[in-house]
Amino acid sequence: RPLLVPFATVTAAAALVVASLFAVQADRTRDELDGARDRAREIAHVLAAPDARATSRADERGRGIGVVASAAEGRAVITLSGYGEPPGDRVHQLWLVRPGAVPRSLGLLDGDTPLTASGLDRSSTSLAVTVEPGGGSVRPTSSPVVQLTLESVGFGE
The missing domain is CATH 2.60.40 (Immunoglobulin-like)
Structure with a gap:
């Protein structure tokens, strides 16, 4: 049992680090998608103009x-x-x-x-x-x- 406690603590800490990295990457991906969506909307606006x-x-x-x-x-x-x-x-x-x-x-x-x-x-x-x-x-x-x-x-x- 004494050996399992440090192992469990290290495993839990590693899991928190991995979860944090996933959260940061998800935020970054969301920002990139929002930027791409905004650019696509701007392009569509110009292309749809009657005098384009x-x-x-x-x-x-x-x-x-x-x-x-x-x-x-x-x-x-x-x-x-x-x-x-x-x-x-x-x-x-x-x-x-x-x-x-x-x-x-x-x-x-x-x-x-x-x-x-x-x-x-x-x-x-x-x-x-x-x-x-x-x-x-x-x-x-x-x-x-x-x-x-x-x-x-x-x-x-």
Whole structure:
């Protein structure tokens, strides 16, 4: 009996640790699912807009950018394909370009995961993607790897 008490105590402690790890993982998974659900809802909102229009651009190597935008909503869903991950701790950053204005960051692109951007207005002329230091930049620090005019989706008027 004296040997069973320490064994039972260690077993109970191990079970608590395992249960705690499962609880933490369940919370993390729930947060990830909530985030994915929110992104899907934002994308669906843009795609369902009555004035939603699509355009894309690809280079000779097949790398491209695609946009579905709603001028009425001032929102767009942007995807980048074929560019892969930038080297080191660099990231792809999306910029809104308007005449006479400093480019405004619309966020960081994560591989081929769609990014929903808001705050576009009819004077928005193009979207540009640059390679920036990890975490992004306040202003573009490099030339665009791809740029797409927005005229065909109702902007730039």
